[in-house]
Amino acid sequence: MEQLITDDLDALLSVLPQHLQENLRAIGRGDELLEIIVDLGRVPEARYVNEAVMLNSREASREDIDYVVERIGEFTADNRAGLPRTLHRISCIRNRQGKIVGLTCRVGRAVYGTIEIIRDLVESGKSILLLGRPGVGKTTMLRESARVLSEKKRVVIVDTSNEIGGDGDIPHPAIGKARRMQVPAPALQHEVMIEAVENHMPEVIVIDEIGRELEAEAARTIAERGVQLIGTAHGNSLENLMLNPTLMDLVGGIQSVTLSDEEARRRHTQKSILERKAPPTFDLVIEIQERNRLAVHNSVADAVDAVLRNRPLPPEIRSRDASGEVRIETPEPAVRIGAIREATPGRRDSVTDRAKAGEGTRPKLLRLFPYGLSQERLEQAAKQLQLPLRVVGDLQNADAVITLKNYYRKRPPVVVDAERRGVPVYVLRSNTLAQMEGMLEDLFGVDGQPDPIDAAINEAERAIAQIRSGTNSVELEPQSAYVRRQQHEAVSRANLFSRSIGKEPNRRVRVYASEIA
Numbered sequence: 001m002e003q004l005i006t007d008d009l010d011a012l013l014s015v016l017p018q019h020l021q022e023n024l025r026a027i028g029r030g031d032e033l034l035e036i037i038v039d040l041g042r043v044p045e046a047r048y049v050n051e052a053v054m055l056n057s058r059e060a061s062r063e064d065i066d067y068v069v070e071r072i073g074e075f076t077a078d079n080r081a082g083l084p085r086t087l088h089r090i091s092c093i094r095n096r097q098g099k100i101v102g103l104t105c106r107v108g109r110a111v112y113g114t115i116e117i118i119r120d121l122v123e124s125g126k127s128i129l130l131l132g133r134p135g136v137g138k139t140t141m142l143r144e145s146a147r148v149l150s151e152k153k154r155v156v157i158v159d160t161s162n163e164i165g166g167d168g169d170i171p172h173p174a175i176g177k178a179r180r181m182q183v184p185a186p187a188l189q190h191e192v193m194i195e196a197v198e199n200h201m202p203e204v205i206v207i208d209e210i211g212r213e214l215e216a217e218a219a220r221t222i223a224e225r226g227v228q229l230i231g232t233a234h235g236n237s238l239e240n241l242m243l244n245p246t247l248m249d250l251v252g253g254i255q256s257v258t259l260s261d262e263e264a265r266r267r268h269t270q271k272s273i274l275e276r277k278a279p280p281t282f283d284l285v286i287e288i289q290e291r292n293r294l295a296v297h298n299s300v301a302d303a304v305d306a307v308l309r310n311r312p313l314p315p316e317i318r319s320r321d322a323s324g325e326v327r328i329e330t331p332e333p334a335v336r337i338g339a340i341r342e343a344t345p346g347r348r349d350s351v352t353d354r355a356k357a358g359e360g361t362r363p364k365l366l367r368l369f370p371y372g373l374s375q376e377r378l379e380q381a382a383k384q385l386q387l388p389l390r391v392v393g394d395l396q397n398a399d400a401v402i403t404l405k406n407y408y409r410k411r412p413p414v415v416v417d418a419e420r421r422g423v424p425v426y427v428l429r430s431n432t433l434a435q436m437e438g439m440l441e442d443l444f445g446v447d448g449q450p451d452p453i454d455a456a457i458n459e460a461e462r463a464i465a466q467i468r469s470g471t472n473s474v475e476l477e478p479q480s481a482y483v484r485r486q487q488h489e490a491v492s493r494a495n496l497f498s499r500s501i502g503k504e505p506n507r508r509v510r511v512y513a514s515e516i517a
Helices: 009-013 018-027 062-070 114-122 138-149 186-200 213-224 238-243 261-267 300-308 375-385 405-409 413-421 433-444 452-468 481-493
Strands: 004-006 033-039 045-048 052-054 080-082 089-094 100-106 110-112 128-131 155-159 179-182 204-210 228-233 254-258 272-276 284-290 293-297 316-320 326-329 366-371 389-391 400-404 425-428 473-475 497-501 508-512
Touching: 009 018, 018 033, 018 045, 033 062, 062 100, 110 138, 114 128, 114 138, 114 284, 114 293, 114 316, 128 138, 128 238, 138 155, 138 204, 138 228, 155 186, 179 186, 186 204, 186 213, 204 213, 213 228, 238 284, 238 300, 238 481, 272 300, 284 300, 300 375, 366 375, 366 413, 375 389, 375 433, 400 405, 400 413, 400 433, 405 425, 413 425, 425 433, 452 473, 452 481, 452 508, 481 497, 481 508
Parallel strands: 128 228, 128 284, 155 179, 155 204, 204 228, 366 389, 366 400, 400 425
Antiparallel strands: 004 110, 033 045, 033 100, 045 052, 080 089, 089 100, 254 272, 284 293, 293 316, 316 326, 473 508, 497 508
């Protein structure tokens, strides 16, 4: 679908001093203009997609700034103003006395067709969180999503800075049939979000810039009421969001859990680990890497769990070429095993040959028939271990049967029939996720590789021993942000000091004998 862009640039240019208008029109390139900067005592600047251009050699005066301020709407508590019936935004910089000394005049554009790259996701009914750096097009995509959904559903926009629906009491046509609720002050955004649900019965709520803890709580409340949420948040990636203590609740939150000795040994990890605290508020997270390139996490819960286990799942990549064709690259799940290992003879017979795979190749699909235990939990265990498993509902199509110890003792017909047919039967002590993961690890021949976090903590402990033996400092291997945090905590418990050095992906921890100024 061809994109139609509208920006009403003349309305923005008309509020600028005459000499700036003339210079901008002489330069042209209106389609590439992003914003105009007017700072007191500096030469005004026009910022385009790939460069910044000085508009003249004359420094901006107090009269230039006053000229603009007199012709636009009032600045709100977040120091933003707009032009009625347009999407342009003017932000101000004030001095310590509250006087305006700088202006950022940002060009607002409605781009029709921009969500074609994710239209199937937007119309799926799932809640979507958009992430990306400033100026990459989050608000533009949000506005277009509201317009498209408003054709079939009741959509309410909570417009804190009037960026989505434009300034003034009459919303911009770019939001279609969606209704717009303005927010008196940014600090009240969470109250307006709840009010929108309670008073106006929306099927979809659109929110720009979720940035405070109260707004994250309000978003969770809305999601729990079955309303589809489409919003943006500060951060470039899912991992950034997980590191943000204010907003991590949007992806389920993170908590420290202490395992039993037996469970820690089974997982080959330390007793204290990080786990997701609750279901995510948003079903999908979309990272806008470039205007025509997105990374889609189709299951936020699975993506967060995988990062916490230090086994990040690659996202789906969507891109659009110059002709407008959308390309979707679906990643192959990384498989941690080479071959399915033979089980112990007897009750745990070997699986059928069709379930085996050669060394170094991806194992073939294994079909399991669960009897008397949670099918959903079994599928979750397979997904977390990234194993090719399918749950089947009858013995005839099963490669193996899995059941609980108390059921096996009663010798039900399913177990008797399976043993008569030579189908292996696997017996668990309890109906828990940990038991199922252990069984699948045995079945697929996972040799219990040491957990990367455990290895990193051991490295930190060795560094602590070196410091105590007289070494001034020890540098550890590069690790992810979560692993570094665990290393810092281990060093702190030893009453030593540490800091992170270097840049990603080579950022690492250095341990010191004493605090470094």
